[in-house]
Each structure stands twice: as structure tokens, then as C-alpha cells.
Amino acid sequence: MRHPCFLESEFPQTTSKDARFHIISVPLERTVSYKGGTSNGPAAIIAASSQLERLVEGLGSPGDLGIHTHTAIDCSPMQSPKEIFSATATLMRKVRDQQGVPILLGGEHSITNGAIEHMVAEGVTDSVGILQFDAHMDLRDTYEGTPDSHACVMRRAVERGIRLHQVGIRNFSEEELRARETYGVSHHDASEIYRLTRMDQGLSQIGLPSDFPKNLYITFDVDGFDASLMGATGTPDPGGLFWWDAIELLYRLTEGRTILGADVVELAPVGLLHHCDYTAAKLTYFLMGLIAQRNRYPHDRISS
Numbered sequence: 001m002r003h004p005c006f007l008e009s010e011f012p013q014t015t016s017k018d019a020r021f022h023i024i025s026v027p028l029e030r031t032v033s034y035k036g037g038t039s040n041g042p043a044a045i046i047a048a049s050s051q052l053e054r055l056v057e058g059l060g061s062p063g064d065l066g067i068h069t070h071t072a073i074d075c076s077p078m079q080s081p082k083e084i085f086s087a088t089a090t091l092m093r094k095v096r097d098q099q100g101v102p103i104l105l106g107g108e109h110s111i112t113n114g115a116i117e118h119m120v121a122e123g124v125t126d127s128v129g130i131l132q133f134d135a136h137m138d139l140r141d142t143y144e145g146t147p148d149s150h151a152c153v154m155r156r157a158v159e160r161g162i163r164l165h166q167v168g169i170r171n172f173s174e175e176e177l178r179a180r181e182t183y184g185v186s187h188h189d190a191s192e193i194y195r196l197t198r199m200d201q202g203l204s205q206i207g208l209p210s211d212f213p214k215n216l217y218i219t220f221d222v223d224g225f226d227a228s229l230m231g232a233t234g235t236p237d238p239g240g241l242f243w244w245d246a247i248e249l250l251y252r253l254t255e256g257r258t259i260l261g262a263d264v265v266e267l268a269p270v271g272l273l274h275h276c277d278y279t280a281a282k283l284t285y286f287l288m289g290l291i292a293q294r295n296r297y298p299h300d301r302i303s304s
Helices: 038-051 081-097 109-122 150-159 174-182 190-197 243-254 274-295
Strands: 021-026 067-069 101-106 128-133 163-167 186-188 215-221 258-265
Touching: 021 038, 021 081, 021 274, 038 101, 038 258, 038 274, 081 101, 081 109, 101 109, 101 274, 109 150, 109 215, 109 258, 128 150, 128 243, 150 163, 163 243, 190 243, 215 243, 215 274, 243 274, 258 274
Parallel strands: 021 067, 021 101, 101 258, 128 163, 128 215, 163 186, 215 258
Antiparallel strands: none
């Protein structure tokens, strides 16, 4: 039976070899520590995408470059986290071989381990930096007995030598603050962003360190948004980003860089909060538009 496809209301499914953007659903829910539901996140994002418009303001119509939605990664109980991460990395490698850009939909944040494994296998850990939007640092060594927890995923990245820049953090532990210092993690925490938005210069002062890699992987945990905007997530958290804050930060922090892939994770759909599903879908499509603009493939054309 045919599986639903991202934004198929506007764009027919493009063949894998011809698509610029590849949607990879990873409906993993194994280590959530508060409210559950992330296994339903990818399907909810894809369903909500049918309500999107073709155009992204200022970025044209990224869907014109082709979107291919893959069959979801098998996250059944028979599959171990390591097998799930490996399957994700393998599919990402196939996408990159076809000159495509992988867009992962979670699922809990531990799915980014698949992208990390892909970077390691490709030997690019010193030339790619991760740009993380999140309410939490996810820098614990282990959490609730496992190193594969959503709360450990960024620790796994920095241990492999991958540079990390964090945006919107507003929850802290002593262990993670030490890890941040040990691994040289740069950051713009939520309190700093809030103070800057109240100043005349606003977010214009924000940018990545000058020596941060020119190639980026973006991981966006939807709890990076304020709880009033994103209630459908395991830990809705006050004091977070609102839509235009996130969009401006994404523009500023990706300027002059190439984006090799992205993920949107931790949506846990709640029936009456369908605006959250739509917000995650709109963010996903915006990221496609941003990637198309930043990467500027010479044979790509986007109508404005």
C-alpha cells in the first residue's frame, strides 16, 4: 500500500534519484522520560504538510526541486537503537550519493544518532558542525541507564569531534555545563536571546564562531519553541522561541554556509493541538527553502 508523502497536495512524489529533498521518517520512541507520543510525530508532520502552501515567503517554492518521501525506518521493538541508527545512516548515505538532502522526521531526539553515524562513516566529523535548536543541552553521558537516550545525543556528537552550537537552551545540569566547557560547545541560550530581542540591535549580534565549520547539519527539537506555541511535545517548556525568532536565527546562523541535512524531532501529537503538527510541518518546509537558498546548486531553479 502506498505511504503518505510530504506535501503531496501540491507536489507529486518525485523519484528518489531526481528529488533534491528526501523525507526520512524515524518514528522512534524508546527513551522518552516525560510524556510520550513521539512515535506518532513523523506521520503527523506529513499529514499536516498537506495544508501548506507551495511558496515559502522569500524562498520561493522549494518543492519544485523534488521531494521524495521514503518508507519509514523500522523502529519496531525487534530493532535495537543501534540497528535503527545504522539503518538511518545507510539511507542517508544513499541519499547523499544521489546528490539529495536528507530531512529526518522524529521520533525522539536520539534519532540524530543516525546522522552522527553517517557523518562518522563519511569521514566529515571535522568539517561539519551541528546547529542545535532545543530547550535542553542533551549532553549527558548516560540517562536512565542508557547512552542512547534522547538526553545524550549531543554528547555522542561532541565525543566524535563534531563541533556543536546550541540555540534556545533553558534547562541546565551540572554535568552538561561541564561537558559544554570540556568540548567547547558554543551557544546562544534562551535568556540571552530574550535580552537581545529587547535591545535596539536585536538579534543582529548573533552569529556562529568564526572558526565554526562551513558545512552544517541542523537538528531542531520542537521544544525549542515556547510552550505556548508548541504544547505537543514531551516537555513543553516556557521561555522558548517564537516563530519569527526561530526563523531569524536560522537565517543568521546559516549565512554563508552549506546545509547538508536536517531533522525535526520530538513532536508528540495531541488531538486538539493540531496547530503544533502544522507548525512542525511548516518548519520542515521552511528548512527546505533555506537549504535551497544556502546551498545554491547551480542547476536548481526555484520560482519566486
